[in-house]
Amino acid sequence: xxxxxxxxxxxxxxxxxxxxxxxxxxxxxxxxxxxxxxxxxxxxxxxxxxxxxxxxxxxxxxxxxxxxxxxxxxxxxxxxxxxxxxxxxxxxxxxxxxxxxxxxxxxxxxxxxxxxxxxxxxxxxxxxxxxxxxxxxxxxxxxxxxxxxxxxxxxxxxxxxxxxxxxxxxxxxxxxxxxxxxxxxxxxxxxxxxxxxxxxxxxxxxxxxxxxxxxxxxxxxxxxxxxxxxxxxxxxxxxxxxxxxxxxxxxxxxxxxxxxxxxxxxxxxxxxxxxxxxxxxxxxxxxxxxxxxxxxxxxxxxxxxxxxxxxxxxxxxxxxxxxxxxxxxxxxxxxxxxxxxxxxxxxxxxxxxxx
Amino acid sequence: xxxxxxxxxxxxxxxxxxxxxxxxxxxxxxxxxxxxxxxxxxxxxxxxxxxxxxxxxxxxxxxxxxxxxxxxxxxxxxxxxxxxxxxxxxxxxxxxxxxxxxxxxxxxxxxxxxxxxxxxxxxxxxxxxxxxxxxxxxxxxxxxxxxxxxxxxxxxxxxxxxxxxxxxxxxxxxxxxxxxxxxxxxxxxxxxxxxxxxxxxxxxxxxxxxxxxxxxxxxxxxxxxxxxxxxxxxxxxxxxxxxxxxxxxxxxxxxxxxxxxxxxxxxxxxxxxxxxxxxxxxxxxxxxxxxxxxxxxxxxxxxxxxxxxx
Amino acid sequence: xxxxxxxxxxxxxxxxxxxxxxxxxxxxxxxxxxxxxxxxxxxxxxxxxxxxxxxxxxxxxxxxxxxxxxxxxxxxxxxxxxxxxxxxxxxxxxxxxxxxxxxxxxxxxxxxxxxxxxxxxxxxxxxxxxxxxxxxxxxxxxxxxxxxxxxxxxxxxxxxxxxxxxxxxxxxxxxxxxxxxxxxxxxxxxxxxxxxxxxxxxxxxxxxxxxxxxxxxxxxxxxxxxxxxxxxxxxxxxxxxxxxxxxxxxxxxxxxxxxxxxxxxxxxxxxxxxxxxxxxx
Numbered sequence: 001x002x003x004x005x006x007x008x009x010x011x012x013x014x015x016x017x018x019x020x021x022x023x024x025x026x027x028x029x030x031x032x033x034x035x036x037x038x039x040x041x042x043x044x045x046x047x048x049x050x051x052x053x054x055x056x057x058x059x060x061x062x063x064x065x066x067x068x069x070x071x072x073x074x075x076x077x078x079x080x081x082x083x084x085x086x087x088x089x090x091x092x093x094x095x096x097x098x099x100x101x102x103x104x105x106x107x108x109x110x111x112x113x114x115x116x117x118x119x120x121x122x123x124x125x126x127x128x129x130x131x132x133x134x135x136x137x138x139x140x141x142x143x144x145x146x147x148x149x150x151x152x153x154x155x156x157x158x159x160x161x162x163x164x165x166x167x168x169x170x171x172x173x174x175x176x177x178x179x180x181x182x183x184x185x186x187x188x189x190x191x192x193x194x195x196x197x198x199x200x201x202x203x204x205x206x207x208x209x210x211x212x213x214x215x216x217x218x219x220x221x222x223x224x225x226x227x228x229x230x231x232x233x234x235x236x237x238x239x240x241x242x243x244x245x246x247x248x249x250x251x252x253x254x255x256x257x258x259x260x261x262x263x264x265x266x267x268x269x270x271x272x273x274x275x276x277x278x279x280x281x282x283x284x285x286x287x288x289x290x291x292x293x294x295x296x297x298x299x300x301x302x303x304x305x306x307x308x309x310x311x312x313x314x315x316x317x318x319x320x321x322x323x324x325x326x327x328x329x330x331x332x333x334x335x336x337x338x339x340x341x342x343x344x345x346x347x348x349x350x351x352x353x354x355x
Numbered sequence: 356x357x358x359x360x361x362x363x364x365x366x367x368x369x370x371x372x373x374x375x376x377x378x379x380x381x382x383x384x385x386x387x388x389x390x391x392x393x394x395x396x397x398x399x400x401x402x403x404x405x406x407x408x409x410x411x412x413x414x415x416x417x418x419x420x421x422x423x424x425x426x427x428x429x430x431x432x433x434x435x436x437x438x439x440x441x442x443x444x445x446x447x448x449x450x451x452x453x454x455x456x457x458x459x460x461x462x463x464x465x466x467x468x469x470x471x472x473x474x475x476x477x478x479x480x481x482x483x484x485x486x487x488x489x490x491x492x493x494x495x496x497x498x499x500x501x502x503x504x505x506x507x508x509x510x511x512x513x514x515x516x517x518x519x520x521x522x523x524x525x526x527x528x529x530x531x532x533x534x535x536x537x538x539x540x541x542x543x544x545x546x547x548x549x550x551x552x553x554x555x556x557x558x559x560x561x562x563x564x565x566x567x568x569x570x571x572x573x574x575x576x577x578x579x580x581x582x583x584x585x586x587x588x589x590x591x592x593x594x595x596x597x598x599x600x601x602x603x604x605x606x607x608x609x610x611x612x613x614x615x616x617x618x619x620x621x622x623x624x625x626x627x628x629x630x631x632x633x634x635x636x637x638x639x640x641x642x643x644x645x646x647x648x649x650x651x652x653x654x655x656x657x658x659x660x661x662x663x664x665x
Numbered sequence: 666x667x668x669x670x671x672x673x674x675x676x677x678x679x680x681x682x683x684x685x686x687x688x689x690x691x692x693x694x695x696x697x698x699x700x701x702x703x704x705x706x707x708x709x710x711x712x713x714x715x716x717x718x719x720x721x722x723x724x725x726x727x728x729x730x731x732x733x734x735x736x737x738x739x740x741x742x743x744x745x746x747x748x749x750x751x752x753x754x755x756x757x758x759x760x761x762x763x764x765x766x767x768x769x770x771x772x773x774x775x776x777x778x779x780x781x782x783x784x785x786x787x788x789x790x791x792x793x794x795x796x797x798x799x800x801x802x803x804x805x806x807x808x809x810x811x812x813x814x815x816x817x818x819x820x821x822x823x824x825x826x827x828x829x830x831x832x833x834x835x836x837x838x839x840x841x842x843x844x845x846x847x848x849x850x851x852x853x854x855x856x857x858x859x860x861x862x863x864x865x866x867x868x869x870x871x872x873x874x875x876x877x878x879x880x881x882x883x884x885x886x887x888x889x890x891x892x893x894x895x896x897x898x899x900x901x902x903x904x905x906x907x908x909x910x911x912x913x914x915x916x917x918x919x920x921x922x923x924x925x926x927x928x929x930x931x932x933x934x935x936x937x938x939x940x941x942x943x944x945x946x
Binding site for chain 1: 500501503504505507508509510511512513515516517519520521592593596599600603604605606616619623626627630633634636637640641644645647648649652
């Protein structure tokens with residue numbers, strides 16, 4: 001889980017965008033080239049695999065003509081650029097190949113497992129934002145105090161600890177020793193048949209169906225991985241909040257707000273935070289994207305049936321279609337989150353809306 | 356009317372802090388001294404530096420420091436001994452190997468990963484960024500689009516896919532991490548280059564007939580270095596964590612190499628009863644990446660005071 | 666000047682000290698003056714302590730600095746011994762301050778109207794519609810032609826002159842008795858400067874406010890104020906009525922006056938401000 005602030009910085013500079021039409025165009029070019037790049041990278045990774053895709057289908061003892069026919073069927077005799085063209089067309093129309101492991105179309109597998117990952121990442125980001133923003137504000141306001149140091153250390157440990165290790169230790173403590181949380185997994189086997197999810201977001205489904213015992217069980221399952229991802233999100237969000245708030249609190253409009261006789265609470269939580277919220281939106285979106293990625297390791301620890309577990313299982317079984325499909329989907333979701341946060345940024349900062 | 360030069364004792368404090376350095380070397384050392392003083396004021400940064408020096412020493416002297424062989428254990432007598440057992444400070448694993456010895460040798464692998472990734476990724480980022488920033492125009496546009504594409508990828512997932520394709524192993528893990536690490540460096544180097552591309556001193560060098568290549572290498576790159584070093588140091592923790600994650604998934608260093616992430620993976624099976632097998636390597640990872648983070652924070656504050664507190 | 670009544674503001678031996686890594690920086694070192702319902706100018710170069718004097722009166726000195734004074738009283742009430750909340754209730758209500766650059770001193774994500782209404786609602790128990798009406802009439806008072814429109818604009822959407830008028834409206838909407846204007850026109854275009862000053866002039870006269878105008882521009886201050894204080898290195902070096910400026914005694918004041926070029930006289934070499942270390946003692 002490496003977190004980049006580059007996006008935040010670029011976006012700040014983008015405040016002085018020229019004209020609306022030009023920025024829309026630039027935006028479209030960015031999206032298209034990024035998707036193209038994602039396809040290109042996954043395509044080439046697929047080509048360098050040492051596993052021969054033909055042999056994987058026909059077996060090593062197949063006669064030469066069968067081998068050759070399959071090779072042509074797979075389009076492997078075509079020049080690379082044509083292969084890439086076919087690959088792109090298929091991928092963009094939703095055909096990511098078939099998983100060797102599950103023998104389902106990869107996209108269908110991903111549709112099935114992705115809500116679980118999103119649910120986990122959402123819980124994590126919620127925890128991170130709800131706790132991280134106030135902590136960051138506190139650290140900035142009481143800069144240099146003991147509280148600031150504590151927030152700093154919490155953040156630094158979050159940046160430095162291996163997530164899978166912390167997950168294992170948490171399981172030992174909260175599951176094996178204290179019995180506070182449920183066995184790894186998403187829902188208890190008892191409810192596997194009585195509960196039929198519709199949207200794939202189990203917590204939401206169970207709550208809407210009024211199955212409160214299921215909600216309780218789901219909660220006991222998601223609490224630990226959710227809290228773990230929440231901690232990582234908190235580390236990032238509190239650190240960035242502190243830095244944005246320090247920047248805002250040193251501005252002249254804060255002096256003006258004091259000169260107006262506003263209370264410190266209003267100055268901090270309304271004036272400064274409202275301004276810091278503009279770049280914070282990007283940080284929260286980035287944090288959400290990072291948690292989607294962080295789920296790869298978290299899900300293996302907690303047997304959480306999401307995209308991360310799907311990718312690692314496929315990896316272990318050399319199921320490259322599934323791995324690359326998963327990579328492509330996560331990459332596209334990243335692009336989507338970026339677009340979303342950009343739009344949100346525009347609505348929050350009046351300076352990006354020109355008259 | 357000049358103030359008479361007082362001869363300062365070379366390498367003394369006053370000599371270093373003199374605002375009229377007599378030689379290039381004195382000016383350089385003086386600047387380094389000021390940065391060091393700013394850095395040394397930050398106690399946490401010194402802790403970080405201490406951790407890294409310790410890591411270097413341990414890695415260098417692993418043969419002397421490690422009480423046991425890291426690979427071959429005592430299967431008969433020493434399986435899964437708890438920490439504190441006579442002779443085994445941190446306990447032993449399922450193959451009767453001393454965990455402390457494995458951690459000590461593992462520090463070499465951690466250093467290897469960190470150093471190699473830095474050596475591969477930082478120069479790529481530096482070259483792409485400075486070329487892009489200095490040349491501008493279509494070259495800039497193309498290079499930055501490529502950079503953005505790599506930035507759009509989730510790093511760990513891309514590294515996973517790469518290692519899956521190249522085959523598991525520590526070399527491929529290093530390569531995969533390096534491939535996913537350079538884009539932010541390119542961004543930083545480009546931003547730095549843009550700030551002084553049109554400055555007077557570059558114009559002066561140009562007038563003297565220096566080629567673009569010479570300008571980039573001799574004049575632009577050195578100025579990008581300090582912010583790049585800070586960024587690379589701050590990234591080290593992430594690199595260590597990614598490498599450990601790959602090791603944990605069985606895609607990094609292969610057994611019996613004492614890689615810390617892989618050690619956690621092999622200890623996972625006994626986590627409920629012999630917790631120390633998985634716990635100890637995690638502590639090592641935490642301490643080392645914390646060291647890099649503290650050092651990076653301190654370096655940033657010392658090299659770039661206006662960013663301090665960020 | 667005080668006519669035997671309590672003066673609006675009394676400052677006696679005001680000192681502001683900032684601790685820094687290399688030792689204490691004494692920004693203001695024993696400033697004393699009194700102010701009635703009149704206009705006082707404080708002049709000095711940057712670093713002379715003029716702005717810190719203004720901020721100390723407002724109570725806006727950074728928390729890590731220390732302020733001492735034998736007396737710092739606003740209409741008879743001691744400001745330094747006051748509780749924080751009382752001091753805050755004075756700010757914006759009875760003492761107000763105008764800052765230098767509207768580009769930075771207005772909150773960029775709030776409309777101008779909301780920022781004016783906010784001052785009112787902080788100090789007075791007014792309904793939203795009444796606050797709006799008063800904000801609009803205040804915008805009119807600072808000679809904004811289309812108050813309804815400007816009310817809904819964001820600070821980045823208006824010019825510097827317009828922004829500074831909005832700032833004045835925001836600070837004067839509660840009808841303060843004392844206004845501290847810290848370089849109110851230095852960030853503006855020359856043509857706009859006079860407009861903003863004349864608006865300020867009119868409002869101060871109409872509402873009978875006391876005014877402290879802080880500036881580096883001696884001519885501007887002397888044409889606008891009744892009295893001028895000249896500060897150097899945290900101290901007052903000279904205090905005199907504007908009318909007597911031509912007879913200034915202190916060489917520093919004379920230096921400041923001589924800096925200005927006059928038409929018809931060739932001066933070579935250009936005079937440089939003389940700074941004698943003993944003035945700072």
